Amino acid sequence: MFLSIEELVQLTGRKMKAKQIIALRAMGVPFFVNAFGQPVVARVAIEGRPQVSGERAARASWQPRVVAG
Template identity: 55%
Template sequence: MSTPIFLTNDEISHLTARKNKGAQIDALRRMGLPFFVNATGHPVVTRAAIEGGFKARQEAANVWTPQVLKTA
């Protein structure tokens, strides 16, 4: 069985130490973790944001390229 893409509500509660969805959102903002708010107002956090995959993708997108290669 594969790992779900998103954290469960229980995992978000454990991560933020908050049960209330508004307090969870505030905690995630303070932590600087990327998240989305779904239609019910609950925060949705990807596993990649916690495991480092999100940061690794951002860093890969910002890799320096020599000017010579940019104009080729």
């Protein structure tokens, strides 16, 4: 669900929490900071989401008429 501490170090190239946060911001990786001050990155933010195709794509791109107008 979330990257491990070791994976976070590998991703950012940093061991210090503050430096990891700076690196994640520079890379544009979405994260939040937990109560320990440790950045937490959801695994899906790195792995990406599956491509949407077919009927699911039509539903994903739907907009109400008020917005599409």
